[in-house]
Structures are given as C-alpha cells and as structure tokens.
Amino acid sequence: MKPIAYAIPMLLLASAAGADPSYTVTNMTCKAVQAAVKSSGSAILRYRSKTSGAPLYSRYVADSNYCDSRTTIAFGSVPTKDNKSCPVKKCISAY
Template structure:
C-alpha cells in the first residue's frame, strides 16, 4: 500500500508538466499562437533568438494559470507574421512596483 501511495504521488507531481503543450511560435501566426494559449490555458513557446540561443517560457490565458504569488502580464513574442505578438506571461507580484492592485489581464 505504501508503494502505491508513493507511486501515485510521483505520478501526480509529474502530470502537470507532461500535460502542457510545447510550440514554436515562429511556425505559427500571431492569431494561432494566441488561440493555442486561449484553448489550452497555458503553453510553452520555444524559439531561437537572433544570436542562436534558445528562448522558452510559459504563456497563459490569465492569472488563474499562474502561481498564487504571480499575475499575468503582457509580453510580446515573435511569430511567423508578427515580430511582436502580444501574449500573457506569469510575473512575480514583487514586480508591481508599489501598485495597489493586481492587473486582471486576460487573453
């Protein structure tokens, strides 16, 4: 029984990371990248920078897909048809610089 509980805990801890979809935004239009985020709630985009370095991050539909100490903030990513496609990315609440409210951004 103890082995089953440990196995279940490991599976449940690993399942969120297995479920998130990964895309290359450079092969998508801005509209399709935003639609993927909206339909799935959260995705990982990975692309190569102009200097040849890999860039990747998690992008979300709204703050509900962020950790409790984070909020969704606008960030631009490159796509096939738009070099600055606006999407949402989780940022630390500490980055609010004294604002009295947390922005309620949604895609």
C-alpha cells in the same frame, strides 16, 4: 513494498498529465499561438533569440487565473511566422 511499487508509476503519470503543452512558435501564426495558449490555459512557447539565435522559452498564460498568488500578469511578445511581436501574457513576480 508492493503498494509503493504501484504508487510511483501513478505519481509519474499524474505529474505528466498536468504539464503545460509546448510549442515552437516560429512556424505558427500569431493567431494560432494565441489560440493554443487560450485553449490550454497555459503553454510553454519556444523560439530563437533575435540577436544570438539561442533557444529561448517561457510559460505564457490565457489569464491571471493561471498565475499563482505571488505573481501578476504582464504582457509580452514572441516572434511568430507572421508577426515579429505577437502579443501574449505571462506571469511575473509581484514583488
């Protein structure tokens, strides 16, 4: 029983260490958002909907190396402090 008790916390630490960083982009410049995604390879970017104000988020990537084999890269945008349509990349389904 003791090996299992030690293994569970280690698994939790390992999964948390591999998590994408998260940023609220509305208070960041476009250049800072792009640099954050590039430096970590992928990140969760959070912002508010332009129409309803509802919170939105998605995973954005530096390049296609951060997409899995069933996805491809696409260009998108997020609203930042200095740019209403800051260009960023994300993975989308290839099928």
